[in-house]
Amino acid sequence: MIRYYGFLATRVRSKLLPKVYDLLEQPERKAIPIRFPALMKNSFGVDPLECIMCQSRMILTGIVPGKTLAKLRQCHERLALGRPVALE
Numbered sequence: 802m803i804r805y806y807g808f809l810a811t812r813v814r815s816k817l818l819p820k821v822y823d824l825l826e827q828p829e830r831k832a833i834p835i836r837f838p839a840l841m842k843n844s845f846g847v848d849p850l851e852c853i854m855c856q857s858r859m860i861l862t863g864i865v866p867g868k869t870l871a872k873l874r875q876c877h878e879r880l881a882l883g884r885p886v887a888l889e
Contacts, residue, residue: 854877854878
């Protein structure tokens with residue numbers, strides 16, 4: 802009920818939550834946006850934007866649906882070696 806009608810209600814949260822922090826003598830928390838690459842690196846120790854072949858930083862240019870992991874790996878290996886890639 803607090804979530805919908807109390808100090809966490811959407812309409813009054815921005816006004817009342819700082820007062821709650823003051824009453825509890827706690828510093829106000831700032832929202833930290835968590836992005837997918839940072840989450841993957843912290844959770845699994847793998848940077849999804851690092852090339853598996855040359856360890857350089859990759860840039861997402863598009864998404865190709867319907868590819869299996871084996872086909873994506875072949876495509877990525879060809880790109881990493883500087884060979885032309887034919888998308889099927």
